[in-house]
Amino acid sequence: MSVLTDLIYGGSHAVIGLTEGAVQDAIGKLGADAKVAFPDTAYFLPTIYAATGVKVKTLGDLPACVDVMKSLVTDKEELGDALNAGLATAVGAEILEALKFAQNEDPYKEETGIGFVPDPVIRSLGVPLVTGDIPGVAVVLGKAENPEDVVNAVKDYQSKGILTFLIGEVIDQCVAGGVKMGLELRVVPLGHDVTAVTHVVTVAIRAALIFGALQPGDLKGLLTYTKERVPAFVNTYGAIDQVVVSAGAGAIALGFPVVVDIDLGENQVPGALESETDHSMTVKKSLELRGIKIKVKEMPIPVAFAAAFEGEIIRKNDMHTEFSSHANPTCELVTSVPADQVEDHKITVVGPDIDAGGELALATCVKVYGAKMQPDFESVIERKIHAWFNYMEGVMHTGQRNLIRIRVSHDAFEKGLRLNHFGEVLYNMIMDEFDTVVDKCEVTFYTEHDQVQKILDEVAMPTYNARDDRLASLTDESVDTFYTCILCQSFAPSHCCVVTPERLGLCGAVSWLDAKATKELTPTGPCQPIPKEGCTDERTGHYTAVDEMVEKMTQGAVSQVTLYSLIEDPMTSCGCFECICGVEPASNGVVVVNREYKGMTPTGMSFGELASMTGGGVQTPGFMGHGRHFISSKKFIAAEGGIKRIVWMPKELKDDVAEKLNKTAKELYDIDNFTDMICDETIATDTEQVLEFLTEKGHPALEMDPIM
Ligand code: SF4
Numbered sequence: 001m002s003v004l005t006d007l008i009y010g011g012s013h014a015v016i017g018l019t020e021g022a023v024q025d026a027i028g029k030l031g032a033d034a035k036v037a038f039p040d041t042a043y044f045l046p047t048i049y050a051a052t053g054v055k056v057k058t059l060g061d062l063p064a065c066v067d068v069m070k071s072l073v074t075d076k077e078e079l080g081d082a083l084n085a086g087l088a089t090a091v092g093a094e095i096l097e098a099l100k101f102a103q104n105e106d107p108y109k110e111e112t113g114i115g116f117v118p119d120p121v122i123r124s125l126g127v128p129l130v131t132g133d134i135p136g137v138a139v140v141l142g143k144a145e146n147p148e149d150v151v152n153a154v155k156d157y158q159s160k161g162i163l164t165f166l167i168g169e170v171i172d173q174c175v176a177g178g179v180k181m182g183l184e185l186r187v188v189p190l191g192h193d194v195t196a197v198t199h200v201v202t203v204a205i206r207a208a209l210i211f212g213a214l215q216p217g218d219l220k221g222l223l224t225y226t227k228e229r230v231p232a233f234v235n236t237y238g239a240i241d242q243v244v245v246s247a248g249a250g251a252i253a254l255g256f257p258v259v260v261d262i263d264l265g266e267n268q269v270p271g272a273l274e275s276e277t278d279h280s281m282t283v284k285k286s287l288e289l290r291g292i293k294i295k296v297k298e299m300p301i302p303v304a305f306a307a308a309f310e311g312e313i314i315r316k317n318d319m320h321t322e323f324s325s326h327a328n329p330t331c332e333l334v335t336s337v338p339a340d341q342v343e344d345h346k347i348t349v350v351g352p353d354i355d356a357g358g359e360l361a362l363a364t365c366v367k368v369y370g371a372k373m374q375p376d377f378e379s380v381i382e383r384k385i386h387a388w389f390n391y392m393e394g395v396m397h398t399g400q401r402n403l404i405r406i407r408v409s410h411d412a413f414e415k416g417l418r419l420n421h422f423g424e425v426l427y428n429m430i431m432d433e434f435d436t437v438v439d440k441c442e443v444t445f446y447t448e449h450d451q452v453q454k455i456l457d458e459v460a461m462p463t464y465n466a467r468d469d470r471l472a473s474l475t476d477e478s479v480d481t482f483y484t485c486i487l488c489q490s491f492a493p494s495h496c497c498v499v500t501p502e503r504l505g506l507c508g509a510v511s512w513l514d515a516k517a518t519k520e521l522t523p524t525g526p527c528q529p530i531p532k533e534g535c536t537d538e539r540t541g542h543y544t545a546v547d548e549m550v551e552k553m554t555q556g557a558v559s560q561v562t563l564y565s566l567i568e569d570p571m572t573s574c575g576c577f578e579c580i581c582g583v584e585p586a587s588n589g590v591v592v593v594n595r596e597y598k599g600m601t602p603t604g605m606s607f608g609e610l611a612s613m614t615g616g617g618v619q620t621p622g623f624m625g626h627g628r629h630f631i632s633s634k635k636f637i638a639a640e641g642g643i644k645r646i647v648w649m650p651k652e653l654k655d656d657v658a659e660k661l662n663k664t665a666k667e668l669y670d671i672d673n674f675t676d677m678i679c680d681e682t683i684a685t686d687t688e689q690v691l692e693f694l695t696e697k698g699h700p701a702l703e704m705d706p707i708m
């Protein structure tokens with residue numbers, strides 16, 4: 001037997017022994033009926049569930065799983081068999097980690113690590129992964145001989161937007177090396193035990209269940225999905241023992257190449273397990289092995305510029321300058337103008353720069369010209385200012401239009417960051433991402449209070465108002481084209497969103513205007529026009545042209561889809577939806593639940609459980625993912641009677657959409673303060689109590705035709 005397979009089998013046997021013992025111990029202590037589960041997931045112990053279809057709920061379910069583990073370890077010489085043994089190690093790690101949760105309510109309390117990654121987080125990663133905003137996922141484990149090596153690699157991944165999970169002592173090494181951590185910063189410490197590797201394995205596996213419509217028990221389908229669609233890879237630092245090698249074999253079985261920093265000599269497996277002893281080459285080699293290409297954005301500014309800094313928070317004490325609409329007039333405005341009114345790449349600052357520190361007013365005015373530019377694209381570009389400013393390390397941006405807050409840190413200021421750099425960022429990003437429609441671009445910043453106030457009153461506000469009027473007049477009836485969006489097909493191969501003026505993409509990130517701009521920017525891209533033709537049923541919003549286009553875009557997987565129905569051929573869901581709507585039979589209505597809500601709903605299911613009913617590009621009558629803004633749309637499940645069917649929403653969501661939803665209810669049904677009739681978790685989650693509340697309020701759903 002080769003040294004490699006020897007190590008793999010050795011590791012697997014060791015883990016099986018450990019797992020078997022730990023399961024027996026736990027059963028002895030807590031009893032076979034004691035519950036075992038990871039927090040906030042609808043997929044039980046995800047690896048076991050996906051690979052075998054077994055729904056582990058109690059400790060008593062585990063001995064059978066240990067037997068399955070054993071059957072995976074054949075001790076045969078072939079690499080394929082050895083990789084299966086690696087999967088057994090992954091299952092063992094999952095069980096050992098799950099036992100921590102069974103025996104301790106909060107096992108990661110004392111850890112520099114988050115342990116389990118909840119389902120909603122995985123769903124929220126869908127869009128950044130499909131857009132390439134997160135180009136890949138790195139798993140970094142072990143303990144570097146020279147801490148600087150791992151710190152440099154992780155910082156490099158961070159600057160490239162790669163999502164990095166840390167396991168083992170590399171966590172402490174990165175903390176000491178000043179790596180900024182957190183999910184928003186794309187560096188996530190999982191835990192110190194090597195078994196914590198399971199928490200990234202289950203992310204990949206749940207991606208297959210959530211987005212890929214994988215059938216539990218389809219091990220082959222699972223391995224194909226993770227290999228082809230999850231762009232992950234592994235780096236190990238320091239000496240590796242048989243358990244690490246065996247876990248690494250599990251990663252390879254999932255299709256994730258492993259790069260180790262010790263010399264494996266002839267034990268290397270090209271493309272799957274390779275050595276790289278030159279630490280300055282680790283990142284490059286890993287990206288090449290996984291086929292990840294990074295679009296480099298070299299920005300002429302004195303601080304780092306990367307999507308990974310989008311979530312950076314700058315506290316008052318660290319702040320050098322603030323532009324805030326609470327203290328001063330502010331606005332951000334992109335306008336399209338004739339060619340002779342733009343001087344390309346001109347950046348001007350009128351008024352004091354940020355040198356003085358403290359509070360300042362700010363008008364950010366961007367003029368663009370392009371032969372293919374349309375006024376409708378102004379707001380599409382303008383909304384990206386938020387992300388681009390945030391990409392600068394040491395800059396925090398929130399809000400848009402006239403309501404914004406920008407903070408610049410002392411650190412960034414000391415490195416020399418000034419407003420003209422903000423201008424460089426805008427210029428370079430606009431010319432990069434909108435090059436098809438923008439030929440020339442000029443940026444001017446105004447910081448004098450009175451001058452900004454004047455721009456705000458005389459130019460910005462009238463422009464925003466005119467745009468709002470245009471948006472309000474944009475209805476499904478007023479246009480002759482809808483758009484597809486199939487961005488999410490890289491994870492959900494048979495999913496297609498149909499985007500209309502009154503129904504945005506279910507991720508909440510793609511409006512009809514965005515789709516229209518995307519079509520202009522990348523003519524053969526994910527957003528293709530659908531001529532609004534062949535309406536066969538106005539009630540459900542059924543168009544033959546939509547059917548044909550969806551059938552084509554999903555390679556025949558979906559051939560009939562309606563725009564306005566939850567029950568009859570509803571739109572498919574990929575998995576990254578902001579909200580889910582589901583039938584609540586007892587009250588003859590629907591519940592709408594947002595991804596952030598962790599509690600129970602009157603359907604007896606949490607968001608995660610409701611969400612697991614649909615996804616992967618499959619139509620599930622009665623369940624449908626959608627964007628937040630769709631809730632107040634006049635087209636929201638119009639076929640079933642519209643918003644009048646909404647009987648329950650989490651309070652936060654209800655408050656967030658109240659103003660618009662109440663306006664729609666007033667317009668459509670002449671109901672005042674409709675949201676007062678909608679139940680939430682602070683009132684009740686129990687079906688009977690919900691019904692009582694609805695009856696007391698005279699909720700319209702109770703009187704409507706049966707929903708199903
Ligand atoms: Fe994915 Fe639909 Fe959003 Fe496009 S609109 S990114 S397909 S969820």
Ligand code: ZN
Binds near residue numbers: 126127574
């Ligand atoms: Zn999606």
